[in-house]
Amino acid sequence: MSALIKEFNDYRQKMNEVILSKNNLVMKRLWNLDTNTYEDGALDKKTKEMLGLVASMVLRCDDCIKYHLGKSYELGVTTDEMYEIFAVANIVGGTIVIPHTRRAAEYWEELNAPHAE
């Protein structure tokens, strides 16, 4: 796993544990609900991850983008499909989405890089 991916995952896990340790019920239930949102339903998981990704891109949330890029990679989204999602995000959200697209492109390259486990 690349350093970029590992750093993201490690910080995310560490701080999620801190937050959950405080036992705020609303936060806990929101996070469960967040997980449920992306499960197979009338739309399949892959489509829902793409929806979550494009929403994160136009709202310009780099960490949300990384999370959905990781999930999209696991679910088999191709690079051509990914760049069409990027295109929708950039057209709807404008050129302010470009810097986030650069960071998304970098992270996508890392996810797709050949690597020893």
Place this chain on the structure above:
Amino acid sequence: MSALIKEFNDYRQKMNEVILSKNNLVMKRLWNLDTNTYEDGALDKKTKEMLGLVASMVLRCDDCIKYHLGKSYELGVTTDEMYEIFAVANIVGGTIVIPHTRRAAEYWEELNAPHAE
């Protein structure tokens, strides 16, 4: 066609004509590009419209939502699928998306209403 849908379409068409009549090249080319973005590619039209819709919802643009609802209806998105898109938008974007979801739900009902031509 319902009054709500007709009013949206008529105003949109009237003002688009005013804007295009000014011959601003950047505006014209952006609008062409906007059309191209949603054509079949690695992702099909229906998926792209759903991406455009969820992006419009989290950015809380009622007219953009109406436009993509109309296109999604034409492309056969079902009500169950639509409400899963609404769910992603509300989870990612929060409860501030709810009032826009109300107006989206109203417009979706109109699109799906049996009607004499």
Place this chain on the structure above:
Amino acid sequence: MSALIKEFNDYRQKMNEVILSKNNLVMKRLWNLDTNTYEDGALDKKTKEMLGLVASMVLRCDDCIKYHLGKSYELGVTTDEMYEIFAVANIVGGTIVIPHTRRAAEYWEELNAPHAE
């Protein structure tokens, strides 16, 4: 009840019923969670409604603002307190919050107007 307040409440209730009738589980659970968020806890209800209001103002969601204005009125927020919330929202969010503050001020006047039941 003023026409402005009645119109807001009626449309909200009507469309909430439409949305809930579709049985999307994520939407239903998010709405329950939304209700729980504003219940007494370490912070009291009134403080939480003020937090919900200022968040709605800087995010410039007129219907969300109206909802929290109604709740704040019920919980005894005074006009002096309300305008200090408006001030925080306008300083943090900038002059783009002003038009929403105008509509909030109008709704607040209606809520506080003497009226026959």
Place this chain on the structure above:
Amino acid sequence: MSALIKEFNDYRQKMNEVILSKNNLVMKRLWNLDTNTYEDGALDKKTKEMLGLVASMVLRCDDCIKYHLGKSYELGVTTDEMYEIFAVANIVGGTIVIPHTRRAAEYWEELNAPHAE
């Protein structure tokens, strides 16, 4: 003056009076500061109004847009210049700015319409 312009100005003035009558010092001082921001300085008034307009457009605040359109009209911005401002706003902010551009175009037509005083 067109009905659209008159309605905007009348509501704005009425509600500004309500807000100012509450004597919230932060609100009052912010509004004075807002006025000062657009006075001649290193940049002239016209340039500053154009800056205020493009900022209002990408933040998608219709009433703010109307206000700066009115000021820009008074300061002699031409229609060609105006549409180049629209173009910057649409490229930076994306297609979600289009519905706001339609309403801006409509208001700009009204401002430029020949009219009996």
Place this chain on the structure above:
Amino acid sequence: MSALIKEFNDYRQKMNEVILSKNNLVMKRLWNLDTNTYEDGALDKKTKEMLGLVASMVLRCDDCIKYHLGKSYELGVTTDEMYEIFAVANIVGGTIVIPHTRRAAEYWEELNAPHAE
């Protein structure tokens, strides 16, 4: 003081000095007004800092969040209260607020850590 807190404070102070040295009157007056906004009034300081914090969270401004976390800590906001503010921000603003909540949680831990002066 932790490295994270010190780095934030030092950079903030250094760049504030640069900005103020340019003698832009609007910037100076805005900053004075910003200070006044959070002083005791109809609402007390602690409530106002909580309002400023939740507004900063839904607008997803990490540095603004850090600033209000520091002030909230000084004014005695407890961890249970803080997580209820986090909950309101996450419900109103959606899951895109989560990454900012992680960074807020980290900073809050630092503020509350036992430390040699």
Place this chain on the structure above:
Amino acid sequence: MSALIKEFNDYRQKMNEVILSKNNLVMKRLWNLDTNTYEDGALDKKTKEMLGLVASMVLRCDDCIKYHLGKSYELGVTTDEMYEIFAVANIVGGTIVIPHTRRAAEYWEELNAPHAE
């Protein structure tokens, strides 16, 4: 060239090359259009860069701000003019723009620093 400026330019160029190598036609055409938007027209280049800058500031896109700061520097925007743009952005967009103004001020200092080539 300062380390800060070089780092920004290098990363930007490297990732732009990655993105363009994927041959997504919408992305390519959007980028061409972005370039055209800031060319001389009814408004001159300098004014357009200032418009792009203030739009980037209120949308709080640090990399977009850096890009337009670089262009504004090349086109001869003075420090007094720059701080009036900052003032408009902070008044329209509120105090959440301040942290971005700090980073903009730092980058502007670097651009204006005497330096050996």
